Amino acid sequence: MKNKLLPLSIAFIFIIIFVIFYKGLQDTNIYTPEVKKNYEVPSSSVELFDSNEKVNTLEIFNSDKFYLLNIWSSWCLPCRQEHSILMELTKNDNLKVIGINYKDTKKNAKNFLKEFGNPYDKIIFDNKGTNAIEWGAYGVPESFLINKNKIIMKYIGPLSKESMEEIKLFIK
Amino acid sequence: MKILKLFLIIFFIFPINSLKADNEVLKNKITKNLRCLICQGQSVYDSDSEFANSLKIVVDNKINEGLSEKQIYSYFQSKYGEWILYDPLFNKNTYFLWLLPLLIFFLGGAIIFNKFLKKQK
Numbered sequence: 211m212k213n214k215l216l217p218l219s220i221a222f223i224f225i226i227i228f229v230i231f232y233k234g235l236q237d238t239n240i241y242t243p244e245v246k247k248n249y250e251v252p253s254s255s256v257e258l259f260d261s262n263e264k265v266n267t268l269e270i271f272n273s274d275k276f277y278l279l280n281i282w283s284s285w286c287l288p289c290r291q292e293h294s295i296l297m298e299l300t301k302n303d304n305l306k307v308i309g310i311n312y313k314d315t316k317k318n319a320k321n322f323l324k325e326f327g328n329p330y331d332k333i334i335f336d337n338k339g340t341n342a343i344e345w346g347a348y349g350v351p352e353s354f355l356i357n358k359n360k361i362i363m364k365y366i367g368p369l370s371k372e373s374m375e376e377i378k379l380f381i382k
Numbered sequence: 383m384k385i386l387k388l389f390l391i392i393f394f395i396f397p398i399n400s401l402k403a404d405n406e407v408l409k410n411k412i413t414k415n416l417r418c419l420i421c422q423g424q425s426v427y428d429s430d431s432e433f434a435n436s437l438k439i440v441v442d443n444k445i446n447e448g449l450s451e452k453q454i455y456s457y458f459q460s461k462y463g464e465w466i467l468y469d470p471l472f473n474k475n476t477y478f479l480w481l482l483p484l485l486i487f488f489l490g491g492a493i494i495f496n497k498f499l500k501k502q503k
Binding site: 343 | 419420432433435436437439440443461462482486489492493496
């Protein structure tokens with residue numbers, strides 16, 4: 211019995227280590243963020259871009275319509291890429307696009323909107339990036355589809371044609 | 383009179399300074415325990431990315447609002463999931479992780495104990 215215990219435990223440890231390393235080989239090194247869905251819109255006080263007025267986020271997303279919250283910045287290149295998709299989405303009556311202007315200056319942001327068009331119904335001014343943190347965002351661009359005060363979809367990175375089709379299916 | 387003034391100045395300035403310093407220490411501690419999610423192998427404290435810088439401001443705000451260290455961790459966990467914390471929680475996904483060292487420790491102990499018994503005999 212005593213003689214058997216040592217080789218058995220060595221074999222046991224070896225098998226455990228083997229399984230861990232074997233599983234580790236199959237894992238990808240790229241971390242994909244957890245996309246949590248169906249959670250409530252965070253309630254916080256925010257500053258509006260145009261009027262400098264302070265409002266609560268819940269007041270912005272109060273109707274039964276669908277909202278697409280888009281985090282953008284004039285210095286962000288992928289935001290230019292997705293801007294045409296946002297402009298296209300504003301054609302839907304059932305959807306309002308709300309922007310969070312992330313770590314930007316008002317002058318640059320205004321120039322950006324003048325150049326590419328303004329798809330936003332309202333813009334939240336977030337020059338410190340703290341509002342984006344409230345939403346659990348990683349950076350720019352990022353978009354959240356909201357209905358009845360719940361986040362139903364989250365898009366990390368620029369919106370693609372496929373995501374646009376998906377949003378259109380949601381709001382039908 | 384001069385001494386009294388000096389004493390009063392020191393008396394009023396000192397606690398404010400130490401309070402600020404305490405907050406700074408707490409802020410550093412918290413940001414060292416938060417993972418910068420968009421960086422590779424860096425804590426929020428170490429990183430200078432846009433994400434990490436915003437997070438540092440939020441930590442500062444939360445400390446000023448009077449939230450405790452634990453409350454701040456659970457706030458970030460609710461926003462970004464468990465991955466943002468360096469210390470993994472004890473749940474069904476991490477039982478193995480937490481219990482393995484203990485298991486190996488007891489196994490080693492059993493082997494040593496066995497050898498000891500053998501020698502005595």
